[in-house]
Amino acid sequence: MPELPEVETISRQLQAKIVGKKLKGKKIIKVRRRAKLLIIDFIDKTSLVFHLKLTGQLIYNSRPSRFTRQVFYFNGGSNLVFNDMRKFGWFKFIKRTEDLEKKFGPEALKISFKDFQSRLTKRPKSKIKLLLMDQKFIAGIGNIYSDEILFCSGVRPARLAASLTEKEIKAVFDNIAKVLQAAIKARGSSEQSYLDALGKKGDYVKYHQVYRRTGLPCKKCRAPIKRIKLAGRSAHYCPKCQK
DNA sequence: CCGAAGACCTGCTGGC
DNA sequence: TGCCAGCAGGTCTTCG
Numbered sequence: 328m329p330e331l332p333e334v335e336t337i338s339r340q341l342q343a344k345i346v347g348k349k350l351k352g353k354k355i356i357k358v359r360r361r362a363k364l365l366i367i368d369f370i371d372k373t374s375l376v377f378h379l380k381l382t383g384q385l386i387y388n389s390r391p392s393r394f395t396r397q398v399f400y401f402n403g404g405s406n407l408v409f410n411d412m413r414k415f416g417w418f419k420f421i422k423r424t425e426d427l428e429k430k431f432g433p434e435a436l437k438i439s440f441k442d443f444q445s446r447l448t449k450r451p452k453s454k455i456k457l458l459l460m461d462q463k464f465i466a467g468i469g470n471i472y473s474d475e476i477l478f479c480s481g482v483r484p485a486r487l488a489a490s491l492t493e494k495e496i497k498a499v500f501d502n503i504a505k506v507l508q509a510a511i512k513a514r515g516s517s518e519q520s521y522l523d524a525l526g527k528k529g530d531y532v533k534y535h536q537v538y539r540r541t542g543l544p545c546k547k548c549r550a551p552i553k554r555i556k557l558a559g560r561s562a563h564y565c566p567k568c569q570k
Numbered sequence: 571c572c573g574a575a576g577a578c579c580t581g582c583t584g585g586c
Numbered sequence: 587t588g589c590c591a592g593c594a595g596g597t598c599t600t601c602g
Binding site for chain 1: 593
Binding site for chain 1: 573576
Protein backbone atom coordinates (compact mmCIF):
# COMPACT_ATOMS: atom_id res chain seq x y z
CA MET A 328 0.00 0.00 0.00
CA PRO A 329 1.72 2.95 1.24
CA GLU A 330 3.95 5.00 -0.91
CA LEU A 331 4.10 8.78 -0.77
CA PRO A 332 0.51 9.47 -1.98
CA GLU A 333 -1.04 7.01 0.45
CA VAL A 334 0.94 8.19 3.48
CA GLU A 335 0.34 11.81 2.48
CA THR A 336 -3.41 11.13 2.30
CA ILE A 337 -3.43 9.56 5.75
CA SER A 338 -1.30 12.39 7.11
CA ARG A 339 -3.65 15.12 5.83
CA GLN A 340 -6.76 13.34 7.07
CA LEU A 341 -5.32 12.71 10.51
CA GLN A 342 -4.03 16.28 10.72
CA ALA A 343 -7.64 17.44 10.36
CA LYS A 344 -8.94 14.94 12.91
CA ILE A 345 -6.48 14.68 15.79
CA VAL A 346 -4.51 17.92 16.13
CA GLY A 347 -5.32 19.39 19.53
CA LYS A 348 -6.30 16.04 21.01
CA LYS A 349 -4.27 14.40 23.75
CA LEU A 350 -2.61 10.97 23.57
CA LYS A 351 -1.17 9.63 26.85
CA GLY A 352 -1.81 13.10 28.25
CA LYS A 353 0.37 14.80 25.63
CA LYS A 354 -1.12 17.31 23.23
CA ILE A 355 -0.78 16.60 19.49
CA ILE A 356 0.40 19.65 17.57
CA LYS A 357 1.01 18.28 14.08
CA VAL A 358 0.66 15.25 11.80
CA ARG A 359 3.09 15.06 8.90
CA ARG A 360 4.85 12.80 6.43
CA ARG A 361 8.57 12.38 5.74
CA ALA A 362 9.44 9.85 3.00
CA LYS A 363 6.98 7.02 3.73
CA LEU A 364 6.95 7.73 7.46
CA LEU A 365 3.85 9.06 9.18
CA ILE A 366 4.82 11.31 12.10
CA ILE A 367 2.64 12.59 14.93
CA ASP A 368 4.34 15.47 16.81
CA PHE A 369 3.54 16.29 20.43
CA ILE A 370 3.83 19.60 22.22
CA ASP A 371 6.77 18.33 24.31
CA LYS A 372 8.85 17.83 21.11
CA THR A 373 8.49 14.04 21.18
CA SER A 374 6.93 12.15 18.27
CA LEU A 375 5.09 8.95 17.44
CA VAL A 376 6.45 7.55 14.17
CA PHE A 377 4.84 4.89 11.95
CA HIS A 378 6.07 2.92 8.96
CA LEU A 379 3.20 1.06 7.30
CA LYS A 380 5.42 -1.06 5.01
CA LEU A 381 3.17 -3.14 2.70
CA THR A 382 -0.08 -3.74 4.51
CA GLY A 383 -0.23 -1.25 7.38
CA GLN A 384 -3.41 0.77 7.94
CA LEU A 385 -4.05 3.71 10.25
CA ILE A 386 -7.75 4.34 10.66
CA TYR A 387 -9.36 7.01 12.78
CA ASN A 388 -12.31 5.98 14.95
CA SER A 389 -12.35 2.38 13.78
CA ARG A 390 -13.02 -0.98 15.39
CA PRO A 391 -10.28 -3.53 16.00
CA SER A 392 -10.12 -6.48 13.58
CA ARG A 393 -8.10 -9.71 13.56
CA PHE A 394 -5.25 -7.73 11.99
CA THR A 395 -5.17 -4.96 14.58
CA ARG A 396 -1.72 -4.52 16.16
CA GLN A 397 -2.50 -1.55 18.39
CA VAL A 398 -5.28 0.85 19.32
CA PHE A 399 -4.37 4.39 20.46
CA TYR A 400 -6.98 6.20 22.53
CA PHE A 401 -7.37 9.98 22.65
CA ASN A 402 -8.83 12.02 25.47
CA GLY A 403 -12.52 12.35 24.74
CA GLY A 404 -13.05 8.79 23.51
CA SER A 405 -11.90 8.76 19.86
CA ASN A 406 -9.21 6.33 18.73
CA LEU A 407 -6.63 5.45 16.09
CA VAL A 408 -6.41 1.81 15.00
CA PHE A 409 -3.17 0.40 13.58
CA ASN A 410 -3.76 -2.72 11.47
CA ASP A 411 -1.10 -4.74 9.68
CA MET A 412 -1.81 -8.12 8.12
CA ARG A 413 1.80 -8.95 7.27
CA LYS A 414 3.32 -7.50 10.44
CA PHE A 415 6.15 -5.69 8.62
CA GLY A 416 5.03 -2.28 9.78
CA TRP A 417 6.18 -0.64 13.01
CA PHE A 418 5.69 2.34 15.28
CA LYS A 419 7.74 3.91 18.03
CA PHE A 420 7.77 6.90 20.31
CA ILE A 421 10.97 8.89 19.88
CA LYS A 422 12.48 12.01 21.43
CA ARG A 423 13.67 13.70 18.25
CA THR A 424 13.02 12.75 14.62
CA GLU A 425 16.07 14.49 13.15
CA ASP A 426 18.38 11.46 13.08
CA LEU A 427 15.68 9.29 11.56
CA GLU A 428 14.82 11.87 8.92
CA LYS A 429 18.47 12.38 7.98
CA LYS A 430 18.59 8.86 6.54
CA PHE A 431 16.42 9.86 3.60
CA GLY A 432 17.15 11.78 0.43
CA PRO A 433 15.20 14.86 -0.65
CA GLU A 434 11.42 14.66 -0.79
CA ALA A 435 10.12 13.64 -4.22
CA LEU A 436 7.74 16.62 -4.26
CA LYS A 437 10.37 19.13 -3.15
CA ILE A 438 13.53 18.26 -5.07
CA SER A 439 14.70 20.76 -7.71
CA PHE A 440 15.48 19.75 -11.28
CA LYS A 441 19.09 20.76 -10.78
CA ASP A 442 19.47 18.55 -7.71
CA PHE A 443 17.68 15.64 -9.40
CA GLN A 444 19.88 15.87 -12.47
CA SER A 445 23.14 16.11 -10.54
CA ARG A 446 22.16 13.15 -8.37
CA LEU A 447 21.41 11.10 -11.50
CA THR A 448 24.79 11.83 -13.00
CA LYS A 449 26.44 10.54 -9.82
CA ARG A 450 24.73 7.14 -10.24
CA PRO A 451 25.33 6.46 -13.94
CA LYS A 452 25.24 2.67 -13.74
CA SER A 453 22.04 2.35 -11.70
CA LYS A 454 18.80 1.31 -13.32
CA ILE A 455 16.44 4.26 -13.40
CA LYS A 456 13.53 2.47 -11.70
CA LEU A 457 15.73 1.34 -8.82
CA LEU A 458 17.04 4.88 -8.39
CA LEU A 459 13.50 6.26 -8.19
CA MET A 460 12.74 3.68 -5.47
CA ASP A 461 15.97 4.30 -3.55
CA GLN A 462 14.88 6.31 -0.49
CA LYS A 463 18.36 7.76 -0.05
CA PHE A 464 18.33 9.00 -3.62
CA ILE A 465 14.85 10.50 -3.50
CA ALA A 466 12.25 9.87 -0.81
CA GLY A 467 8.68 8.66 -1.18
CA ILE A 468 8.43 6.69 -4.43
CA GLY A 469 7.85 2.91 -4.44
CA ASN A 470 7.03 0.15 -6.89
CA ILE A 471 3.68 1.40 -8.18
CA TYR A 472 4.59 5.01 -8.79
CA SER A 473 8.05 4.34 -10.24
CA ASP A 474 6.38 2.21 -12.93
CA GLU A 475 3.73 4.85 -13.59
CA ILE A 476 6.23 7.73 -13.70
CA LEU A 477 8.45 5.87 -16.18
CA PHE A 478 5.50 5.00 -18.41
CA CYS A 479 4.46 8.65 -18.55
CA SER A 480 8.07 9.54 -19.37
CA GLY A 481 8.47 6.97 -22.16
CA VAL A 482 11.49 5.42 -20.43
CA ARG A 483 11.93 1.69 -19.75
CA PRO A 484 12.57 0.73 -16.12
CA ALA A 485 15.84 -1.13 -16.75
CA ARG A 486 17.53 1.79 -18.53
CA LEU A 487 20.76 2.91 -16.88
CA ALA A 488 20.76 6.46 -15.57
CA ALA A 489 23.67 7.39 -17.83
CA SER A 490 21.69 6.41 -20.93
CA LEU A 491 18.94 8.98 -20.37
CA THR A 492 18.95 12.03 -22.62
CA GLU A 493 18.49 15.47 -21.08
CA LYS A 494 14.98 15.48 -22.47
CA GLU A 495 14.19 12.16 -20.81
CA ILE A 496 15.61 13.31 -17.48
CA LYS A 497 13.37 16.36 -17.67
CA ALA A 498 10.36 14.17 -18.50
CA VAL A 499 11.02 11.87 -15.55
CA PHE A 500 11.46 14.86 -13.25
CA ASP A 501 8.21 16.49 -14.43
CA ASN A 502 6.25 13.25 -14.19
CA ILE A 503 7.33 12.57 -10.62
CA ALA A 504 5.33 15.59 -9.47
CA LYS A 505 2.54 15.06 -11.99
CA VAL A 506 1.88 11.42 -11.10
CA LEU A 507 2.27 11.85 -7.34
CA GLN A 508 -0.02 14.90 -7.22
CA ALA A 509 -2.69 13.13 -9.27
CA ALA A 510 -2.43 10.09 -6.98
CA ILE A 511 -2.78 12.24 -3.86
CA LYS A 512 -5.86 13.82 -5.40
CA ALA A 513 -7.35 10.32 -5.83
CA ARG A 514 -6.34 9.46 -2.23
CA GLY A 515 -3.84 6.82 -3.34
CA SER A 516 -4.00 3.34 -4.88
CA SER A 517 -5.93 0.52 -3.22
CA GLU A 518 -4.40 -2.56 -4.87
CA GLN A 519 -5.35 -4.86 -2.05
CA SER A 520 -5.39 -3.81 1.56
CA TYR A 521 -4.79 -0.07 1.50
CA LEU A 522 -7.39 2.10 3.22
CA ASP A 523 -7.09 5.78 4.04
CA ALA A 524 -7.43 7.20 7.57
CA LEU A 525 -11.20 7.32 7.16
CA GLY A 526 -11.33 3.63 6.20
CA LYS A 527 -11.98 4.32 2.51
CA LYS A 528 -10.22 2.92 -0.55
CA GLY A 529 -8.07 5.14 -2.75
CA ASP A 530 -9.20 5.63 -6.36
CA TYR A 531 -5.91 5.84 -8.24
CA VAL A 532 -5.80 2.20 -9.43
CA LYS A 533 -8.19 3.06 -12.25
CA TYR A 534 -5.60 5.49 -13.59
CA HIS A 535 -2.75 2.94 -13.52
CA GLN A 536 -1.27 2.63 -16.99
CA VAL A 537 1.10 -0.29 -16.40
CA TYR A 538 1.33 -1.41 -12.76
CA ARG A 539 -0.04 -4.96 -12.46
CA ARG A 540 -1.41 -4.83 -15.99
CA THR A 541 0.86 -7.58 -17.37
CA GLY A 542 -0.47 -8.89 -20.69
CA LEU A 543 -3.29 -6.34 -20.85
CA PRO A 544 -3.34 -3.87 -23.74
CA CYS A 545 -1.54 -0.58 -23.22
CA LYS A 546 -4.13 2.17 -22.72
CA LYS A 547 -2.29 4.32 -25.29
CA CYS A 548 -1.17 1.90 -28.04
CA ARG A 549 -2.82 -1.49 -27.26
CA ALA A 550 0.51 -3.35 -27.15
CA PRO A 551 0.55 -5.93 -24.32
CA ILE A 552 2.16 -4.69 -21.11
CA LYS A 553 5.34 -6.53 -20.14
CA ARG A 554 6.61 -7.51 -16.72
CA ILE A 555 10.25 -8.03 -15.79
CA LYS A 556 12.11 -8.53 -12.52
CA LEU A 557 14.48 -5.87 -11.22
CA ALA A 558 16.22 -6.42 -7.89
CA GLY A 559 13.51 -8.90 -6.94
CA ARG A 560 10.64 -6.52 -7.66
CA SER A 561 8.20 -6.56 -10.56
CA ALA A 562 8.59 -3.82 -13.12
CA HIS A 563 5.83 -3.20 -15.66
CA TYR A 564 6.16 -1.30 -18.92
CA CYS A 565 4.80 -0.87 -22.43
CA PRO A 566 7.38 -2.16 -24.93
CA LYS A 567 6.07 0.20 -27.59
CA CYS A 568 5.52 3.44 -25.66
CA GLN A 569 8.70 3.17 -23.58
CA LYS A 570 12.16 3.21 -25.11
C1' DC B 571 31.46 1.18 -3.92
C1' DC B 572 27.35 -1.72 -6.10
C1' DG B 573 23.92 -5.10 -6.91
C1' DA B 574 21.60 -9.47 -6.10
C1' DA B 575 19.36 -12.58 -3.00
C1' DG B 576 17.22 -13.85 1.09
C1' DA B 577 14.61 -12.67 5.35
C1' DC B 578 10.82 -10.83 7.72
C1' DC B 579 5.03 -12.29 7.58
C1' DT B 580 0.24 -13.55 5.94
C1' DG B 581 -3.23 -13.95 2.50
C1' DC B 582 -4.93 -14.42 -2.12
C1' DT B 583 -5.10 -16.24 -6.86
C1' DG B 584 -4.39 -19.30 -10.61
C1' DG B 585 -2.99 -23.70 -12.49
C1' DC B 586 -3.12 -28.60 -12.35
C1' DT C 587 -12.30 -29.44 -3.94
C1' DG C 588 -7.28 -29.55 -2.66
C1' DC C 589 -2.61 -28.49 -2.94
C1' DC C 590 1.26 -25.83 -4.33
C1' DA C 591 3.73 -22.17 -6.51
C1' DG C 592 3.97 -17.49 -7.10
C1' DC C 593 2.80 -12.96 -6.07
C1' DA C 594 1.93 -8.68 -3.07
C1' DG C 595 2.47 -1.22 -1.55
C1' DG C 596 9.05 -2.08 1.86
C1' DT C 597 13.04 -2.10 4.03
C1' DC C 598 17.18 -4.68 6.10
C1' DT C 599 21.14 -7.69 6.22
C1' DT C 600 24.40 -10.61 4.14
C1' DC C 601 27.25 -12.05 0.57
C1' DG C 602 30.01 -11.81 -3.67
